[in-house]
Amino acid sequence: MPLGGTLAVTAGATLLAFVVTFGIARWRKRYDTVDTLWGPGFALVALVAAPLGDGSVALRVVTALLTAIWGIRLGVHLHLRNHKLPEDPRYVRMAESAGPNPALKLFIRVYLVQAVVLWFVSLPVQFAMYGDTFGVTAWLGVAVWLVGFGFETIGDEQLRRFKADPGNKGKVLDSGLWRYTRHPNYFGDACVWWGLYLLACSSWVGAATVLSPIAMTYTLAKGTGKPLLEKGLRRSRPGYATYVERTSGFFPLPPRRVTPR
Incomplete structure (x- = not known):
């Protein structure tokens, strides 16, 4: 068709x-x-x-x-x-x-x-679905997808286990992947869609769909994803403000040193 x-x-x-x-x-x-x-x-x-x-x-x-x-x-x-x-x-x-x-x-x-x-x-x-070959960009897309899927799946499981422990009520998860980014699941989600975009880049017409992963990434990082979630967490988690100071908001990075006040 x-x-x-x-x-x-x-x-x-x-x-x-x-x-x-x-x-x-x-x-x-x-x-x-x-x-x-x-x-x-x-x-x-x-x-x-x-x-x-x-x-x-x-x-x-x-x-x-x-x-x-x-x-x-x-x-x-x-x-x-x-x-x-x-x-x-x-x-x-x-x-x-x-x-x-x-x-x-x-x-x-x-x-x-x-x-x-x-x-x-x-x-x-x-x-x-209309690309001619499974070439270099496709293999790169699979690799990026695997990174994203790993971040999203592991991050979600770490958060599920953290919430399942009654002793963690009101606390902030700052270990595992959550030590390096406040939103490993959102970062992983974005990587998944950039990986799928790279699969489409086996043709020039597929490469023209770049606005789709941009839209998804923007929604997660700046739209209805991260900002709305963090607005609620700042109110419900007393230690969240400090966590924000030392932890990257999206891309995984080493934690920053926070000078005690």
């Missing part, structure tokens, strides 16, 4: 997935159900696009496999983390301030917007 046709099919599949998820969210009475779809939504796009592309079989298989592994792991992680907790306060506030017909407004502001963002960020994955 031509690239334009694939882009249309994946757009339709993405929209359908978000509509179905919205229906499930309404049934569950939890709008944060959309968070669980975020990772698997990318896996869906990759698995739909792979058989439609006409590029290198190796490139298509590896791209779809890496995207699916990342997306499914993230979806499972978020579901296990969230399902025992109350509804995410962000969605509660949105629903309360939406006025009449909050469901429709939340669908447009949250679900429809995220569907568009997901489809746009996944463009490198879709374009990679």
Whole structure:
């Protein structure tokens, strides 16, 4: 199928997935159900696009496999983390301030917007399905993906174990990967998408999708990821301000020395 046709099919599949998820969210009475779809939504796009592309079989298989592994792991992680907790306060506030017909407004502001963002960020994955060869940039992409997936997976597990210990309530995790960056999971997420972008760079048209990993990285580091999370942590963790002074905000770096006040 031509690239334009694939882009249309994946757009339709993405929209359908978000509509179905919205229906499930309404049934569950939890709008944060959309968070669980975020990772698997990318896996869906990759698995739909792979058989439609006409590029290198190796490139298509590896791209779809890496995207699916990342997306499914993230979806499972978020579901296990969230399902025992109350509804995410962000969605509660949105629903309360939406006025009449909050469901429709939340669908447009949250679900429809995220569907568009997901489809746009996944463009490198879709374009990679039309690459000619599995060359140097593809191997480099796999290496960057492995670094990112390792940071994200290990960071999430270290945080899960830290939170599972009642003795750590109110404390700040500053060991393991969290000693070198305040957000190893976000850094890993960004690396995953730069790795997938490099897989798309086997063709010039794929290289033109660079705005997709830039958008993902900006969202994680400057948008709805890191800033919103840290705003809450500064209020709930007394030692977080000191942690911020000595620890890199995104890229892993050796801890800085902090002069006692």
